Amino acid sequence: MVDRPVTQDTSGDERDVREIEEIFAELEAAFAEHDAAKFDARFTSDVVFTAVNGRRFHGWDDIHGYHRERLTHHADDISTWYEIDRITFPTPTVALVFLRQPVKTPHDQRANIGTWVLTKQDGAWWVCAAQNTGIAAA
Template structure:
């Protein structure tokens, strides 16, 4: 069964699209500087942020704090690559953004393929200008592209079931 929906995009304002692209670029720059406060400032006060591992952060302050902790430890010296693939305006003052990218680890020049990700973001226009109200990041792990990809998926899924949170490792 195929669901069909009528999608009527509102008219595109080139200035709005440019502002959203600039907001996304600032997000990448903030990450490269390791500035959690600036990174969080790109989001609304009540934003929802879902990371690649499924962790869910709520609100600008929590996004800022959690990212600063990452920048100070595990992600210190890293940077993001990213490109907006599409921007749709389903309603005035609302944009649906799809982007792709990866994390360049400290000492590396390019992201490794296992860090390839795709993001869905919702941007809203407010008195502050455009801000992201929602961010969802997913690692690119297609399972239908050959036996090797399927085996990697199956093994990591099994490891998660065995050793994930709440499991007693032997």
Template sequence: MSPAPIIEDRSEHEADLAEIRQIIADTETAYNTNDADLLTAHFARNATVVNALGVRLSGRDALLEANRAGLAGFLRDQYASYELFDVLFVRPDVALAHKGARATDATGELIDLDHAMVALYVLVKEDGRWWVIARQNTLVPEKTG
């Protein structure tokens, strides 16, 4: 049996990384300013999201509706800082990105010492730009003891 391969496109990705970093930055800005349209802007029309509560949403319209409801409701006074952990290009037009999230106050001061959530983004490059086709959020349990 041959050893398992490392699957990653090794071509130059600096411009792609910059665009993906901007998607994460826009997501943080949107969350912190309650901008549901910006929060949804980078998702493909047929995107699927599983939020931190395990609720699955399919389609950009459903995601926009949920983002509007959440940011106008229970998330209205919530703030976060996002950190892009890594990006793996499995093909030149497909990337997996992991993002960590920590709660902050309205001024950006960290509340969480560790990441409270990790998200996996699946991105596809279509017509010269990156689109989020799937996102999976996972809450990180608080450390005890």
């Protein structure tokens, strides 16, 4: 039998958890304000971001262009927020955030689930990768 390492049950410093939760609160506020610059403020320059539609973006400029267009032209009457299921720390400077993102529009309600990877650089947490998936209707 192979003795496999455990990486998902690693808890981090309470301050790191709070700082990461604050990033998602900032994302919620930026979405509500339709402010793409604020929304993308905590993404690394080389972020890899997969949107719920399966489109993958490489780099801050790429994702910022997408978010600027979406928030400027497609976010009216949409509300969304993040429900963090779990934050784990495989290393002290890497966090995995498992989340659910409900989305409400005047016409429907849906939700996405996501796995986001954050890295701590020079004392600050940054989003370096994100995978978002729409939850299929039952």
